[in-house]
Amino acid sequence: MADALLELRGVRIGMRERRRQREIVRGVDLAVAVGEKLGIVGESGSGKTLTALSVLGLLPSPPLRLLAGRITYDGRLLNELDDKALAAVRGAEIAMVYQDPMTSLNPLLRIRTQITETLRAHGADRAEAAERTRQVLGQVGLADPERVERAFPHELSGGMLQRVMIAMALAGSPRVLIADEPTTALDVTIQQQILELVEDLQVRTGMAVVWVTHDLGVVARLVDRVAVMYAGRVVEEAATADLFARPSHPYTAALLGSLPQTSTGHRDRLTQIGGTPPDPTRLAAGCPFRWRCPYAFDRCTEEEPPLLERGSSRAACWKEPAAWAR
């Protein structure tokens, strides 16, 4: 994609052991343009969080590392920047929000200190930093920003902390926001406020958004384009409306079918996906979804499908959806 602001090419993440390499993320290509909202969907172990962490060089290393691939932001190769250059990108240009706010805030520092510190590190003077801190805390819908500013993390509820984290991420007016399940632990009412806030900011500033989640409802609500991950790879990528209307990978179709929808009858049987997601480091040859796939045939056991064009979508499946009816 020519107009990609952030682009991942052939990203492989894993461990290098004495004899062999164990990959958890097995070759991911993703791109997000200015003003675009990309969703990365997957279950636990699919590699979605590691993919997100790799962008800013935040992989838990050791043992995990970027084994191969290129991560390009605005023409710069992020994975070859030194720590200092990467630190300048972090927060100021690409900001990240994590799932668990408690572990990403310093328990000994007041909220104000933590946000102004980040801003000062990126060159704001004391007055500017204080002003901006108050402003962003108000923007994320915290009712009493003055009180929150003076509070220590333990004095705030989970929902408030997650909003503080988002305020912190937004304080530097980043061009890309990467959010890893930032609303999963929150109540739906708070989640709604945060989704609205991100949408507002995105419209106003043209910020690009990468939203990592397992919640297809959030995907439908928020993002323009979706990448579905399974066993360390993207298995389908499509515009959000296309994905929901015409899933091109059996896994996507099964996920959609497993949710009770408005059209699902009360207590009707939900579509089960037999089995469990595989461990991406212990995969046999062939398609990793074939064990759970109702449409698998000979070829699926022999060869792992690459992402193939399927209309306006791309899917890693040997069969076209039209041929799914066995």
Added chain:
Amino acid sequence: MGEVILRASQVTKEYRSRRGPLVRALRGVSIAVEAGRTLGIVGESGCGKSTLARLLVGLEPATSGTVELLGRPVAPPRGGRSPFARTVQLVFQDPFSSLDPRLTVVSALAEVLKVHGLATSREARRARAAALLEMVALGPRFLDRYPHELSGGQAQRVAIARALAVEPRLLVLDEPTSALDVSVRAEVMNLLVRLQDELGLSYVFISHDLAMVRHLSDEIAVMYLGAVVEQGPYGPVLESSLHPYTAALAAAVPVPDTTRHVHRDGRPPGSEAPPLTGEPPAGCPYHPRCALAEPVCTTVRPTLDELLPGHLAACHVAARRVAVAPGAPPVPG
């Protein structure tokens, strides 16, 4: 009306700490569950739904009010085990933290059978354990597995099998699918429906996942700051809500369907989360967040009244609208 398995009447629960304010987790909750039926309980974190679950199974005493199982008052066990354990069992959110990592599946199940004197010999317990696993669609090969050898869905099925070991009449399910991967939630939901049909179990299903609650429940009770604010059959409660809080909660759930997100759903439910502790404001506890609040809402606390047949709500505005035009949906959609 069928046989009432569980009835809670005007239950309150207060927690006192040496320092800090009195926390009133439940403020007069009344619910009833009939044989073979499911009561869903929804609400935000801090609304008291998990406290209610613990009271219903007798893990904690109520400060006032009564909980009755099959007409007998529930009290927490003194020392020994609860005489109600044979009637009601609790299933938790995280199966791995509710299973002992050092016990194989068969030992975990046999322990329960032994404690309750349900199978006397080792062989009988193993046979019964295998039968319990079969009920939750797990083969006998799972008998000798440890929890770490199970997937989340399998572990939750073992936890359900263990709850079923004493042949209870009622299961209290506290967020039973929330810790599971999306692709295995359907499996647990289908299992719960099947077990209810086969065994005539009653469920109290507590969850923040409105789609799952709607799917399984016959009745739904919506809780806000320790009180039930709306209650009734699942369809009317979620689709023609009487209470503005229920409407806001339902509107806030992102639907996995892009055709339904053309417009922004619903009204924003207010700018602040409910306070976790301390006293709610005077009048209706929801009024600071409510888009429909009127002067009366700031002074008089509304009672939970049957506004439509079988459909209760605690809201001044809804009560008046129903009285004026009984046919019209009271909360503008």
